[in-house]
Amino acid sequence: MPHPPFDPSRAVTFDLAKGQVHLDGAPHRVLVPSEALAKLVASASAETRREFARALGEPLGRRLASRLGDPKTATLQAVVEHLGGELALLGLGALSLERWGRALVFVVDGSPFGKEGDELLAATLEAALAEATGRGPRCVVLDRTEARVRLLVVSETSAEKVRAWLEAGTSFGDVLARLHEVNGPRGEA
Amino acid sequence: MSANQRKVAILKTLLERVQQRAAAPRTAAKVAAVALAASATAEAAVHADDEPTPLVPSSALSSRPSDSLQLAEELTPSEEIVVVELSPTPSPVEVDELEVVEDELDSEAARIEEALSSDADDDPSTSSERPQVHPLEAAMAPMELDAISDRPTARITLPPEADPAAVLDELPKPAVPVIEEDVEPSVPQPSAPAPEITISSDAAEVALIPDEDELIELDEPLDEEVEEAPPASQVQPPTFPPVEPASEPVAAPELPRDLTTLQFDEPAEPVAEPALELEEVIELEVEESAPAPAVEEAPAPVAEALRAEEPAEAALAEPVALEDELEGLEDEPVAAQAAPVTTEEERVPAQVELVAIEAVQVPTLAEPVVAEEKPEPTPEEPRRLEAELVQRPAAAEAEVAAVVGKVESFAPTTFGELLDASLEL
Secondary structure, three states: OOOOOOOOOOOEEEEOOOOEEEEOOEEEEOOOOHHHHHHHHHOOOHHHHHHHHHHHHHHHHHHHHHHHOOHHHOOHHHHHHHHHHHHHHOOOOEEEEEEEOOEEEEEEEOOOOHHHHHHHHHHHHHHHHHHHHOOOOEEEEEEEEOOEEEEEEEOHHHHHHHHHHHHOOOOHHHHHHHHHHHHOOOOOO | OOHHHHHHHHHHHHHHHHHHHHOOOOOHHHHHHHHHHHHHHHHHHHOOOOOOOOOOOOOHHHHOHHHHHHHHHHOOHHHHHOOOOOOOOOOHHHHHHHHHHHHHHHHHHHHHHHHHHHOOOOOHHHHHOOOOOOHHHHHEOOOEEOOOOOOEEOOEOOOOOOOHHHHHHHOOOOHHHHHHHHHOOOOOOOOOHHHHHHHHHOHHHHHHOOOHHHHHHHHHHHHHHHHHOOOHHHHOOOOHHHHHHHHOHHHOOHHHHHHHHHHHHOOOOOOHHHHHHHHHHHHHHHHHOOHHHHHHOOOHHHHHHHHHOHHHHHHHHHHHHHHHHOOHHHHOHHHHHHHHHHHHHOOHHHHHHHHHHHHHHHHHHHHHHHHHHOOOOHHHHHHHHHHHHHHOOHHHHHHHHHHHHHOOOOOOOOHHHHHHHHHHO
16 A cells, blocks of 8 residues: 655744744744753653653654554555654654564664663654554664664563563674574464 | 103003903903014114024914013013104194194093093003103103193104104004004014024035125025915924924934824824825835836736736736826725735735745755655665674574574565564564
8 A cells, every 4th residue: 555755844833933843733842952851861760751752752653643544554664754754853863674584673873862862762662653553562772883773673571581681791683583582483484 | 750740651551451452362461572573573674784683483472472471571662662852943744743643642542541431440550560751751741731622732842854654653553453463574574484494404505605695695585485484373383393303313313202202192183194104105106016017018928928917917907006096095095005015915026935935945855854764665674684694793693594594484564564573572
């Protein structure tokens, strides 16, 4: 099913007379320095950070669903295009997708928050996917290389295992292989 | 005080009262001021060659009652007008003239006595305000009983060179004709309004002229302007303050405040200000509509192309109609102001600007996003996996290669399939 391309024209409106920024008709957006926001998020509690991430990701998922209808039926390219477009409108970086076997991995390049903001970025994508698909995925920071971060999309149970493996020093390739070993070759035709 | 002196004093007092009654409803101060203006005019005419006449606004008599009162106290009309010299040997002609004068005085005295009898309750305090001896009194001979009329008569002897007619003219006359004669000549007499305006506007030229002859030449047209000047009631009223700042650039910043004050203080006169705004609008409209005829005169293809668009056609048609109706629409400011607005909105340049803005915004916003999303297509992922597997350490590389080899047959077509598979891991 073909999907319309992502059209960001007039998505962001600067109302200079009222001094307001609108995003897709939603008022009261604020342009804030990323460093100041990263410090503010870092000083907040874990729960506060997740709430803040949901506040960012849930509107993003709603807009994604409004554009694609049911994102689960959309192609990978369409989802990447629209989800990446919405993420870019927030200034959170460039999104791409990798498939490792049966594993879904999102790749974000140029995140403004850097390494300290990876958890915030993962939580934001979590909220967006949950709002758009109705599922409850978990995004785990799988790898970090300079300006690129990989976020593995798994279940909550698998997420705990992956975090434990990564904290133990396992490389992200080993983590992916272990995931496929534990759950068996389901994709085998 | 002799009987003659008392009689003269009484006569003067009675004359003043009669003049006051005749000038009603004007106040006594105004009457005195008018008489003073007449005397000042005569004095100025006599001494015009000696010294310049002081510039006194002609409306000062009505607009500045306090000033006129002060001047009236300083000068007495009778003192300036009547100049009588004693002469021991009057001629027969002069004696006849004097008898005529005496008769007039007698008749005046009789009327005054009648007026006094009817106005017995009036305040006679004014008779004590001038204790000085009047020149007429000095010129008068002692009162004698006339043999013919059998009435007391005072004889005045004039010098041989004196003109009896002039003396008669200078004698106090009834108040009403004096006022009417003085009000009209009082307009050009001070020569205040027109010279002030003319000199202030040409102040630089006057300063550059060194000779008095040229100054006199300048004064001549000023006199003409004075003669052609409108009556004082039209020149002097508060319409002058706006004129003065125009000649003095320093006072120009005060204009907006004056205008604002006028707008707040005189809301009951909106007729004049809208008329001015209408004139401004008309001028702007005419200026702006000037290019329209030029468009009509353009070559045929251009003119047809412009006419094909409705806004351009309206912009071309309206100025012509407006120019024809401008003069007749001054009484309807609302309609006249509405026309220029529609003319400005329907101009072609406004549409051109809108098109240009849209043409700039769309490509700049759309292209970067599309360029960012295209480099990451999903079909390239298997190759990335292979490339990344090459970079992995040897131990991990074998494991991942084995896993990938087992799921090579998995090829999701939708995002939902991949999401479900990843969540099942």
